[in-house]
Amino acid sequence: MIARAExxxxxxISEQTFDAWVAEGWICGGPDLSEAELARAALIRDLTERLGVNAExxxxxxxxxxxxxGLRRALRQVSAALDRLPEPLRTEALAALRAAAEGRDGPAPG
Structure with a gap:
């Protein structure tokens, strides 16, 4: 965790900028911040300062x-759930996913 001053x-960024970003809901305002929040702040700076993107x-x-x-997290959860399935079910589920991706209704032929 990173202390606010650090x-x-x-x-x-300044205290005022930090407070404004917290008020906008762009970053968390807790006493200890994460590396992810720091990366998010760098992105916000790039968007606003380098690219001239407005607040909206x-x-x-x-x-x-x-x-x-959120979608990546959900996909990791689905993948983990598939990995826990017994092999015949996992194969069937993966075939159904492939068929859905290809626009077919049934499982893909083995």
């Missing part, structure tokens, strides 16, 4: 990134 230095655009970009992370 976070501000590493993120190269930053909010949209962050929401989409959060959705992507």
């Amino acid at each position: 976070f501000l230095l590493r993120a190269e 655009g930053v909010a949209v970009a962050l929401a989409l990134i959060d959705q992507i992370h």
Whole structure:
């Protein structure tokens, strides 16, 4: 975890900017922040300073990134659940997923 003072230095932002980003809901405002929050702050700085994205655009970009992370987490959970299935069921489930991806209704032929 990163203390707030260190976070501000590493993120190269002021207290006021930090408080504004917390108020926007773009970063967490806890006393100890994570490396993920630091990476998020770097992204916000790139969007606003380098690319000139306005606040609404930053909010949209962050929401989409959060959705992507949620989908990746869900896929990891599905993959872990598939890995726990007995082999015949796992093979059948994977075939059904392939068929769905190809737009077919039934399991793929073996």
